[in-house]
Amino acid sequence: MPHVVTQSCCSDASCVFACPVNCIHPTPDAPDFLQAEMLYIDPEACVDCGACAEACPVDAIVPHTKLSNSYAEYAQINADFYREPRPRTPLALIPVSEVIADQTAKLRVAVVGSGPAALYVADELLKQRGVQVNVFEKLPTPHGLVRYGVAPDHQSTKKVTGLFGMIAAQDNFEFYLGVEVGKDITPEELAAHHDAVVYAYGASGDRHLNIPGEELEGSVAATEFVAWYNGHPDYADRNFDLSHERAVIVGNGNVALDVARILTADPDELAQTDISRHALEALRESRIREVVLLGRRGAAQAAYTLPEFHGLIRKHKAEFVIDKDELVLDEQTVQLRSEGALDPQIERKIELAEEIALRIPGGGSERRIVFRYLASPTGILGDTHVTGVSVVHNKLVTGDDGKVRPQPTANAEVIDAGLVLRSVGYRGKPLAGMPFDYDRAVIPNEAGRVLNRAGGSQLPGAYVCGWIKRGPSGFIGTNKSCAKETVDNLVADFNAGKLPEPHPKVREIGKLVRSRQPNVIDSVGWQRIDQTELQVGAAQGSVRRKLTKLEDLIASAQEPPRHGLNRVLHLGRK
Known part of the structure; x- marks a missing residue:
């Protein structure tokens, strides 16, 4: 009874590394991984252990006997991928991450953006000891295009936010939501208060006809x-x-x-x-x-x-x-x-x-x-x-x-x-204070290391990930391997002593941000918003009732979920 990958696949590749027989492809090290529309299970090699289904963050993997009528053809779609034999090792090669050499060292990293690329960067960083990650987002809520881009009738895809929640719940992680880099705080100020800054704010512009x-x-x-x-x-x-x-x-x-x-x-x-x-x-x-x-x-x-x-x-x-x-x-x-x-x-x-x-x-x-x-x-x-x-x-x-x-x-x-x-496509936007390649609409970089211009020298302590790094390509999970490349290079630079020294008062970043943006929403504030939206949705027969007004989001972040629930229900009756 082979398992089958279905439509909601996010290409996260967690299933690849969970599989004991390396029957899920393409793997992140394969040349066709970034272009793959989804991942595929080889029905001839699958041993039906179910490890992939447990690892999948969006519930996209099911036994072939449990496919609904609308998904039945995915068994053949998976099998077709293996029409031509693919070279493979007996086990999937789990990539080894760069490790901070001095385990007593402290590393503070700012991440600009809070979508999949940003949170996968945070996840990779927090696998290391002694790392503090501060995530800055101009919107009052996180998760980027998963919240504001994935269609509302694709709720299975949005289940990846459960993984994002686990990432954000780790020690030494903090949100600074409602803070616009380039307006409320400059890239130079972020760099002064952190060892490194990773720009992962996506591509919010659109192409014209x-x-x-x-x-x-x-x-x-x-x-x-x-x-x-x-x-x-x-x-x-x-x-x-x-x-x-x-x-x-x-x-x-x-x-x-x-x-x-x-x-x-x-x-x-x-x-x-x-x-x-x-x-x-x-x-x-x-x-x-x-x-x-x-x-x-x-x-x-x-x-x-x-x-x-x-x-x-x-x-x-x-x-x-x-x-x-x-x-x-x-x-x-x-x-x-x-x-x-x-x-x-x-x-x-x-x-x-x-x-x-x-x-x-x-x-x-x-x-x-x-x-x-x-x-x-x-x-x-x-x-x-x-x-x-x-x-x-x-x-x-x-x-x-x-x-x-x-x-x-x-x-x-x-x-x-x-x-x-x-x-006709997304397009990256420049950020004040940062170099920008207007032809490709990305921040110029080499494997995630920011360059002072296209083809120029490295900008110390500055890195990129996601669409602002490679252009609008790939899927949600594609950012995982993209993040690993960037973080590996960041850690290597840290080990080599190439990162600039941060400001002596690095821990005062919170005080600086709040002096510029008093309505900043932290991790606790986002949890309150999240719980309120879920509670209101359940009360009204939907999965979530999103707050869409800035003032309501700020108010909800500042009060217990039950009070927020009563207030939002009142708004719904108006």
Whole structure:
């Protein structure tokens, strides 16, 4: 009875090191680990010990006999990964971390950001003796995109916050939430009060389309819409026009799939999640009945991952539409399919798209999601508000470098819509006082060591991790191996005496922060917020009721959970 990895895999790799027979791949040392959409269990090598399931932080691993109907195909998806034999050792190679040479030495590290990358950095550091980690976050709550980016109907993925809670509960860990580095405290001041600073604040910006009409009302970034329905305090007062029957999403990555799913979901089912109440009420009144996703290339090059596409098709109740005439494959893909040599993940994505294209429209759902391939927006239409999108049809051309690119044709059309969401990628933002590579939108670095400029010399005591280190790539758990690389180099520099001496009064960082930001929220304050949200959610029949107003978050952090519960319930009745 082999175990199977399913859709909610976070690529944390805890299962890899728990497995006694090394049957879970790719491993963090493999060249394809960073690009892997999920991890896979070899059914031939699995000994059914269950160690992987116990280690998984998001409950993504189950015995194959207990797969629900919507997850049944994951047994084959796991097996397909091993279609070609992979070299392996009898046991997974557990990476050995750099160790502080002087066990009496004290190391104080500031971490900027509180998402997965930041907390994995903290975890790696706290495996060492005598290390103090202070985590600085500009928002009043931690966990970054897990809290404000993961879709509310993906609660299994959010279970990784249980692991984050255990990390934050370790000795010598402290939160400084609601503190913006570069505004409330400078990078220079952080460096003066710590031996090292690790910047792990992610990539909160979004990429633009650079087409006419992008500035019109009703044309917004999908990242803003996601933050709105996830209860981000900066977007709690935003309003999105859901009065038109059609919305268009430019892009077809996983975020685009999330947004399409939320826009076409049953609000009563969303009410059981941690979706923000203001978004839930707006979705109850929404007139959107069709969401169109535009992808400039073909089904073989679609940006969504197989796990997310499969989960959407098999579990979501909306009707799906794909025009078979738009399922044109490039010559390279056609040849590889005919030879049986196409990547199994790409093959399955194409097969799912072909399955949808064969369906007869009119499946009974009043809402539908339309996938458009080989289509690029050329302009957003309207005088002051969006009324539609002009689209050009593409053909696929293989260049001399072997890459398949879209090429516009003379065929064009207009799609009527009242809302256009661009979902074409995240982008890192510069931080005042720190170097920045504007071409790659990252802090310039070499294996996590910050450089004074791209290709320049090392900036002593400064390090990076996560998306601001490598760009917006990988998944939640990918940051674990990323953090290990950064921390190993930090510890090596500490052992070599390369870190600058901190200010003699290093322990006064708390006093300095509170003099600048009196409403700073510490670890105890976050625990109060967390308990209050969970209690209110339970009282209202959902997993969590997020506080979305800054003043409510601050007040909740300063009072016992029971008082916070009464106050939030009162707010809910207003």
